[in-house]
Amino acid sequence: MTQVTDHGGGVRSIRVPIPDNPLGTTLVHLVDTDLGPVLIDTGWDDPASWDALAAGLNACGVSVAEVHGVVITHHHPDHHGLSGKVREASGAWIAMHALDTAIVRRTRENRPDRWFSYMADKLASSGAPEEHVALLRAARTARLSTGLPAFTPALPDREIVPGELLDLAGRRLRAIWTPGHTPGHVCLHLEETHPAALPGNGRLFSGDHLLPRITPHIGLYEDPDDATVADPLGDYLDALERVGRLNPAEVLPAHQHAFTDAPGRVRELLAHHEDRLTGLLALLSTPLTSWQLAERMEWNRPWDQIPFTSRNIAVSEAEAHVRRLVKLGRAEAVTGSDPVTYVAL
Ligand SMILES: [Zn+2]
Ligand SMILES: [Zn+2]
DSSP states (O other), X not given: OOOEEXXXXXXXXXXXXXXXXXXXXXXXXXXXXXTXXXXXXXXXXXXXXXXXXXXXXXXXXXXXXXOOEEEOSOOOHHHHTTHHHHHHHHOOEEEEEHHHHHHHHHHHHSOHHHHHHHHHHHHHHTTOOHHXXXXXXXXXXXXXHHTOOOOOOOOOSEEEOTTSBOOOTTOOEEEEEOOSSSTTOEEEEEOSOOTTOOSSSSEEEEETTSOSSOOOOOOOOOOTTOOOOOOHHHHHHHHHHHHHHHOOSEEEESSSOOBSOHHHHHHHHHHHHHHHHHHHHHHTTSOBOHHHHHHHSOXXXXXXXXXXXXXXXXXXXXXXXXXXXXXXTSEEEOTTOSSOOEEEO
């Protein structure tokens, strides 16, 4: 099975496996520049993934040692996992948006007990049943007793500044800030004529923001140090509209496959989220906690078959949707409720 696709015009993609994950692979893109190849994302930090990346680079006629730079769409480990190893092997710089760099810094510095306590409190206030919160506290105890070294993703050396061209010799690659999936997610717009002259404006490396057949997870920007009431779903929908207006000739996402008609895909996603918000409003005709809402929402399987960690993700997604409805003035928190319940207006 071929792991490398040549997209023309000095752009190739390498399929890098994600172990034990239904997404299967990350598409790492290789962009030729006058100073050497630059990677967009690197893949999961796992020996098999590293071998696949190195083999893919070799198939492109370059070695890991020749990589000049690494541009990261967002901090998630299926995108940023191997960045540190690539930098070690090549001396390449790593670039990331400041808000995701802040998360990397926090991950490196934070004690895991702080994170577990924060999440346990947060789930309890979302209305999670005690037996669920207890599982999290048990995981915390297990984690603390293993004495495993802290998870240390690589600290980037360059900042990706929204709206600016990246410093790439001989290429025009502009950073488009697309928060929502993470606070510092960026898409990268290659402002060059499409190699097959497809109609539209250049090509867009879309990370997880715009994918052909799945919707990215939109939860809350969980930050134990920041009490700002963010609206990630609102951020995401705004950024989708902006990306649709760019009208790229082709989208090169970080999962699945390349595709055309970005504005059409944006319209589908906007309609999907509008349907979802409307469905939630109907559920909120009676007051519900975020947990109760998550239990009643539609997922890819029945609630009682959703495993523990996925339930946490589902609740954060329910909360992101409630947050949007509250911001739109279509729902509100019931005064005095504890855990807080929400009701449609
Ligand atoms: Zn992601
Ligand atoms: Zn991803």
